[in-house]
Amino acid sequence: MSPGSASFSRRIKDELVLSPCTSACCRQVELAAAIWSAGKFTASRIDFTTGHARIAARLADLLKAEYGLTPVLRQGRELVSLRIEPSDWVNRLRQAIADMFLTAGRIDIADWSPCCRQALLRSLFLACGSVSEPQAAYHMELAIRQENQAAGTIQNLLGQLGLNTSLAGRGHYQVLYLREGQHLADYLILAGAHRSLLTFESLRVEKEMRNSVNRVVNCDNANLQRVANTAARQSELYRALQARSLEQQLPEDVLAAAQVRFENPDLTLRELGALMVPPLGKSGMNHRLMRFEQLGSDLLARKEG
Known part of the structure; x- marks a missing residue:
């Protein structure tokens, strides 16, 4: 990427954060997934922090639209925090998360509508996702707060969509990651990041052509x-x-x-x-x-x- 240009992660988030979310079911999925994966819970409040101001603003708009709740937004030098309180709202959101993700039986994502599946993947990437520059490596991560105990369920749901992730601990986070170019492309498709997908596929073709040329040159040099x-x-x-x-x-x-x-x-x-x-x-x-x-x-x- 050219000097001063946005990272590929940032460009994906810039695209996804503008995606429409007008159905109540999709708003509920997006809010629950973001708060469960990246929110910090106490008895009386939930804090969500991001380096992308429009993500915080999007969550605030969704909370207002779905629950009539206006969270507190604070702009720091580099991070934006969103706080949900008082405790009755915290409890209500905890219950919404439990109803969606913590049911007694197996959650079958095939029963979800396509728009809700898209909302899930979009929300996870906006809340806790990052991806390496495609020119260097194919690597996408979802860094999920460990204390929320969400990683196992999220890994299962992604697996049902054909996105087989690996899980590793890193400090206070459980990190789900993909390391195959096709899986990363599939995630972008399913999340609705179509413009980013085209960019990724273009960069992937360039990288594979460059690697192919290098292999031929190295082989020719060895033969010579x-x-x-x-x-x-x-x-x-x-x-x-x-x-x-x-x-x-x-x-x-x-x-x-x-x-x-x-x-x-x-x-x-x-x-x-x-x-x-x-x-x-x-x-x-x-x-x-x-x-x-x-x-x-x-x-x-x-x-x-």
């Missing part, structure tokens, strides 16, 4: 180095045989191949084979030079032994 090393070894063997007047003891066809190699150290096997009389193919030239290395080394060994 191997050819250079082989040519140097064979040329050195030919010089050693010449210095001891042993080269004439080689079979005529092998000697001819050795001489062509010695005189043309930069040519490929195919190019060397074309200089032979009669011409040889790549495999034929390679076989003849291998015979040269074997026979030449044996001659040197007998001479020096």
Whole structure:
């Protein structure tokens, strides 16, 4: 990304925070998921803190629309806090969370409407999500407050949507994370972040093309180095045989191949084979030079032994 541009996480949140949420069921899901995953609970209040002012404002609007509640918003230097009080409202929201996520039986997200599933994923990312820059790595996290004991249920719900996350502890948080590009793309689709998805897919294609080119270049470089090393070894063997007047003891066809190699150290096997009389193919030239290395080394060994 260019210097001074917003992070990819920020750009996703900038998109999601503007998503409409007009149905009561979706407002309830979005509020419950955000408060349960990222809220700090005491007996008399709930505090929610974010570095994105529009997220705090969105939650305040949803609370007003759904419950007629006006929370206290405080703007700090870098963070915005939202406080819900008094205790009767705290208890009411606790009950709403329990009714939605803490039922006795298994929660089957297939029974939820598509808009509520989208509201869940949107809310989780807005409240506690982050993602690495796609050019560097495919890694998305949901950092869920440990004391709220929400991570296990959320992991199960994501799994039902085909988003198989890993879970790790980090300080006061339980962190759910995705490390596959396709899972990250699926999350963006299901959360309704379509503009961010297009950006992500574009960056993913660029990254994969760059990696593919690098693999080809590295392979070509390795092949060139191997050819250079082989040519140097064979040329050195030919010089050693010449210095001891042993080269004439080689079979005529092998000697001819050795001489062509010695005189043309930069040519490929195919190019060397074309200089032979009669011409040889790549495999034929390679076989003849291998015979040269074997026979030449044996001659040197007998001479020096």
